[in-house]
Amino acid sequence: MSYQVIARKYRPAKFADITAQEHITRTIQNSLRMERVGHGYIFSGLRGVGKTTAARVFAKALNCQRMIEDADWLRDVTEPCGECESCRDFDAGTSMNIAEFDAASNNSVDDIRTLRDNVRYGPQKGRYRVYIIDEVHMLSIAAFNAFLKTLEEPPPHAIFIFATTELHKIPATIASRCQRFNFKRIPLDAIQTQLQGICEAEGIKVDADALQLVSRKAQGSMRDAQSILDQVIAFSSESGEGISYQGVRELLNYIDDEQLFAVTDAITAHDAPGMIEVAQFVISNGYDEQDFLEKLIEHLRNFLMVINLRSTRLVERPEGVKERYQKESVNFTPAALMRMTAFLLDTQKELKFQFEYQFRFELALLRLLELDRPSNELQPAPVESGDSKKKPLSSPHQP
Structure with a gap:
């Protein structure tokens, strides 16, 4: 058959x-x-x-x-x-x-x-x-x-x-x-519910976090999610333990949230060596730099949503990850997050047409350490204008 x-x-x-x-x-x-x-x-x-x-x-x-x-x-x-x-x-x-x-x-x-x-x-x-x-x-x-x-x-x-x-x-x-x-893009929770029903009908044991990862990868397309689930079932058939989060992440070569939090942790601590380690992890494990930057932009967007809404309701992640967003959002200001997001969007465009993209990728992550500072710290001190430039400094003892 x-x-x-x-x-x-x-x-x-x-x-x-x-x-x-x-x-x-x-x-x-x-x-x-x-x-x-x-x-x-x-x-x-x-x-x-x-x-x-x-x-x-x-x-x-x-x-x-x-x-x-x-x-x-x-x-x-x-x-x-x-x-x-x-x-x-x-x-x-x-x-x-x-x-x-x-x-x-x-x-x-x-x-x-x-x-x-x-x-x-x-x-x-x-x-x-x-x-x-x-x-x-x-x-x-x-x-x-x-x-x-x-x-x-x-x-x-x-x-x-x-x-x-x-x-x-x-x-x-x-x-x-x-x-x-x-037709609307299908919400993540609706895709996850549908996939859960399919796994139950097929008698397949699956972790909820694994299905959420499949749903996120599908980006609002039910057919994409179902096609990925077919792959995941075939990949996980050897273990006999069902579908796990780790197995799905390995199959899809999906960038884990932990690496994205490593970037924002390095920004918070102004830790240049830590940022370079993240860049090397991405390069040495064969992840696509463009894909990593896309996920990093989404990561910063999640912080923006938490800060502005004072809620994690628009963050599509497991509960443990949502709690981490809530806890670490105090380390950033909306202005800093928007500066970093704008910079990453420009970097994405540049990487498509540049050589030595690995070096430029590392440079982009290191640049985030500076963009976390207030904008007035990144600009040179203003030069005095008008008559004050022409007058000599007077001695405090001069009348």
């Missing part, structure tokens, strides 16, 4: 299973109840947040026989039943009423003309023919223009759902004819 990856095995089959996009699923379900379904939709957002999944569930619900025939089910549940002939055909991939296109590989005028010709034919079963076009921003300008008239005056049985990660590349003439839904 062929293995099915987690991202496909646990793909949501109904609106309620789509994580952290309630503002979208609620709107779509209300439009189904009210029978106010539009002919064009644009789903935009980060990769892996549920755009194509939501489009597929929406398409499935539009032709679900129980949704069409059972008014109580439509009003109270508003989910595809998964049991009628239309739903079964969809799940088996044999439905003739739902077509998916990849605009990245079918982006020419001829591809759109073929699609436009097919749109004229009504559905074999159900009420609608639904066309899901992924990565729609990859269509050429000529292809968009060829599609414009069909989108403006579509046949009553046709519904178009466009998915894109780059909304700004879609011409205004297309976007203005569609309802637009922006």
Whole structure:
């Protein structure tokens, strides 16, 4: 039996299973109840947040026989039943009423003309023919223009759902004819909860800190998190002890919070040798300097959040690490943190185009020791201006 990856095995089959996009699923379900379904939709957002999944569930619900025939089910549940002939055909991939296109590989005028010709034919079963076009921003300008008239005056049985990660590349003439839904980046705790449920269903023992590390690495993308979890499960299978934080950190070559705190500890103590040791740790262990600077910027941002909010609620870390942020935040001022953050952002840009980047990386960390001081200590003393520069110093004994 062929293995099915987690991202496909646990793909949501109904609106309620789509994580952290309630503002979208609620709107779509209300439009189904009210029978106010539009002919064009644009789903935009980060990769892996549920755009194509939501489009597929929406398409499935539009032709679900129980949704069409059972008014109580439509009003109270508003989910595809998964049991009628239309739903079964969809799940088996044999439905003739739902077509998916990849605009990245079918982006020419001829591809759109073929699609436009097919749109004229009504559905074999159900009420609608639904066309899901992924990565729609990859269509050429000529292809968009060829599609414009069909989108403006579509046949009553046709519904178009466009998915894109780059909304700004879609011409205004297309976007203005569609309802637009922006998918949110999925919060870390929502990703962690989902991964925990998957591990329980798979019978895998896992540490909460390990799942949080996987969730942080995914940066708001559920699909990325599930793909990383597949890797982690394979990596941890030898130990027989489940998934540990140390194992995940080793696999992902992830920079530990301890090294980031070592930087801020060195800044607080003005410890140049300690800062050089951190730089050597990063270089000798093969970490990417750009990645380290990115994590360090996030680290300083966490201190800023704690100082300004007097709370750790916006710090996505385990409780023990949050307590450390709370405790050590008294060592910094917001002005110093912002100076250091601005400097690191500039350093990131420079490292991309410079040679001898290891030396420049070390130099950047050492420079942080000076940026912690108040800005007036970093500037030369002002030169006196006006007449005072011309007058000689007088003796205290002169009249």
